[in-house]
Amino acid sequence: MSDWPQGYGLHVLQEVDSTLNEAARIAPTAQGPVWIMAHHQTVARGRRGRAWTNPKGNLAATLLLHPQGTPDQIALRSFVAALALFDACVAVTGRAAGLSLKWPNDVLLNGGKLAGILLESMGQGRGVSHLAIGIGVNLAEAPGVEMVEPQALRPVSLLSETGALVSPDDFLTELAAAYARYETQFVTYGFDPIRIAWLSSAARLGEVITARTATSETVGTFETVDAGGNLVLNTAKGRVSIPAADVFF
Known part of the structure; x- marks a missing residue:
């Protein structure tokens, strides 16, 4: 203890x-x-x-x-x-x-x-x-x-x-x-x-996930979290940095 x-x-x-x-x-x-x-x-x-x-x-x-x-x-x-x-x-x-x-x-x-x-x-x-x-x-x-x-x-x-x-x-x-x-x-x-x-303990790192806000939805491969804590996804339109969203698997 x-x-x-x-x-x-x-x-x-x-x-x-x-x-x-x-x-x-x-x-x-x-x-x-x-x-x-x-x-x-x-x-x-x-x-x-x-x-x-x-x-x-x-x-x-x-x-x-x-x-x-x-x-x-x-x-x-x-x-x-x-x-x-x-x-x-x-x-x-x-x-x-x-x-x-x-x-x-x-x-x-x-x-x-x-x-x-x-x-x-x-x-x-x-x-x-x-x-x-x-x-x-x-x-x-x-x-x-x-x-x-x-x-x-x-x-x-x-x-x-x-x-x-x-x-x-x-x-x-x-x-x-x-x-x-x-x-x-x-x-x-x-x-x-x-x-x-x-x-090192991130769920679904390297896998395709969905990040959803009140106004948009982004689907991409979870690449990393950047120096600002943003979620970084590789999408069909390129690399996207997302500051806030709900993530779905």
């Missing part, structure tokens, strides 16, 4: 509307990075305002940071969080088999969605004063397929796929320790080592 990382606070709630909302509330007075975990969320949410189902025994947590850098640089912490999630899963199960990372912000297990990441920034104008990294992990139970949008990957749980029963508290300890290691690497050496590590 990892020790809690030095310099990171911990705020545990039995119930809250959303750990992301709680992060926004405490951001003005928070003195340093702090993890917020709730055993129950009443208004959990995912990307693009979608509802996020959070059954009992799953992890619902948000890391509140006071980051330095431009908004684009700060947003690269989604990759930092993904690597930390990958390592935490390995730590609690003793295996990396079946785990992969789906651009831009999901962790997969045996081809199904195990965890999701959502970044929300706070600040004035173009500056970012606080960053909240929301993380949900299906530890004990996965939502039903009727809870996800058409063509989305099936939800899976750590318990159903590996037989490992892990409490949210124990998982968060591993996650916080892993995140602290990658955060130090990111701040010290920049994005490139993070990008290379992320690509």
